[in-house]
Amino acid sequence: IHGIATPAKPMGDYSTNQITRGFLDGYQTMDLLAALYFGIVISANIRAQQVDDESQVQKETAYAGLGTGVLLIVIYGALSYVGVVSGAIATINPAKDTGATVLTNLTSSLFGTFGTAFLGIVFVIACLNVCTGLICTCATYFHTRFQTVAGRTLSYRTWQIIFTVFSFIVSNAGLSAIIKVSVPVLSALYPIAIVLVLLALTHKKLGARFPRVYFWTVLLVGIASFATCISSLAAVFGGSIGWLDAALAMLPLQQYQLGWVMPAIIGFAIGIADAPRR
Template sequence: MTFTFFSMFFGAGNLIFPPFVGAQAGAMTPMAAAGFIISAVGLPILGVVAVSLAGGFEQLAGRVSPKFASLLGLAIILTIGPCFAIPRTATTSFEMAIVPFTGSMPQTLSWLPQLLYSATFFAVSFILSAHPERLSKTLGRFMGPLLLALIAVLFVACVVRHSSGFAAPMGDYVSGQVSRGFLDGYQTMDLLAALYFGIVISANVRSRGIGDESQVRRETALAGVGTGMLLIIIYGVLAYMGAASGSIAAIDPAHDTGATVLTNLTAALFGPFGTAFVGLVFVIACLNVCTGLISTCGTYFMNRFPVVAGHRMKYRTWGAIFAVFSFVVSNAGLSMIIKVSVPVLSALYPMAIVLVALTLTHHVFADRFPRVYFWTVLLVGAVAALGCIASLVAVFGGALPWLDATLGLLPLYDAQLGWLTPAAVGVVIGMVDSVMRRR
């Protein structure tokens, strides 16, 4: 179960963020990696346990309200699908496989390779999404071990090649490395995905003939712990590689990404043939992930919205819509996708965190005060949404001084943890509301 669990979480996208954390944190990589691991490993595992305890995502989020469960589910699917995760598969594989070999391309035509690549990539993904199980059966069995083998080879090469010390922190990691690493852990999107994975893992456990619910929860928890240990080791190794890359090939944190870190490392350590091989592996892995995501989103929308404007929407119609939409978004570039996704994830993650926390304490606390779900998520969601608006405006070069000043009054807002105070207030209001309703 552990390796099944691991394969559901670990994709090509998970490879690019830990090295970027290490490349920026430098000598402070242990602190930054600790924060990253808390949000990228700890929270998703707790999310799986929470969903298993609640009996599914709809039941978990429905404790706030049925409409909220539908809206949050739609927001999660769009986030881990066509808005961010699906386009990121094309841009990540493009930067790993194509960019290193387009250095001589004229600046006026620099957009053309990505346009042609992404068009081909999504066309193939759309065709394969008609039968995604075939791709998973042929590639899924060896892509995971191959990616892990590549990580091991790169790690050993970095250890052998790295002889000097580590650089000083730069970029977003000049200060507050732990909190910055925690926030960058959102980029894996694994907590959001875990809210759907939890019920799948529980079903797999039951399919083995385990009927006792306490035993199901125990097996799910053990698989989660095993997966967490694997992810901690791998993320630690990748963060070290990023920190060591400073003495091998430096990066510009304002414009480069984790894909740049890995590309520079493979080029410096193994030359163009090594870069081409790693790029090919990324293309296959990203194609596999993209096909699965298109299939997941197409199935979700077909079931949720079978008729739109009087027209019956089939699975392949939704798949084509997501492929075309993702093609358009992917040509914004990996760096822009990441910049825009940060505010959105910073809005969704706090709500997911409080839902998981309340579910884990349901039998000892939240069940006695059921209104804490509504009030906590309402206040946290309001603050997170306003913060998302302010951040998105800043990403596109604007500013809302009055909103920034208002949000800045919240404790820990500078560390992007301003939602903690509204969460505490929501718990108190929810307890009072629950007591009054009982009376």
């Protein structure tokens, strides 16, 4: 709305290969990981409305997914525009600043203290329900699976307190530090989620005929992505694993952190070849 005549040039990780960088940074949204869970929740709620036909459940769930996808495109499109214009309004240090810094600088420059306070309220509202849900979900799971630890009974409330205190301590490390540690972990989980979604979307044509493609594709992708995770975590903490780095460097596209693509293709081919004979 305010308009910027000359946007700042891309900096840091976005100075080159912007599409690949944006794809990888999309891991941080955890949208795909959440979709695997919310898809189950949505389909369960549809069945609760007395919809028993499986094809109808899939269709209604797909409608919900398409609606969500359209809204996310609009939201991320707006945030992308904010990122383009913000560099011309306030200087960004790509080595340590995050998207939160970009939004804070932008709102402070355009709306002053009120804008910053309003942005803080938005984050509190957006994150509070997510934090509450995660703490309750984790506490429920651990209370169900680990009711006794070291001979002591831990109640649901105790697990809630443990996760709340732990999260509070970790949050004070700062967003930049949290992202540095979490990105390698997400890089291990996301490739597996991606191939599972792709295989599920093509299940009738491929997965149903060649059921072993699931096992082999996920296995090889998991090995590659978790090896990359270990290598990245070592680098985050100032170390390195020479032989592992050398092995990963042999994977095509590894320089773009997409080394899992070739193992996925190989696993897919092995799964087809490993199909049971009729």
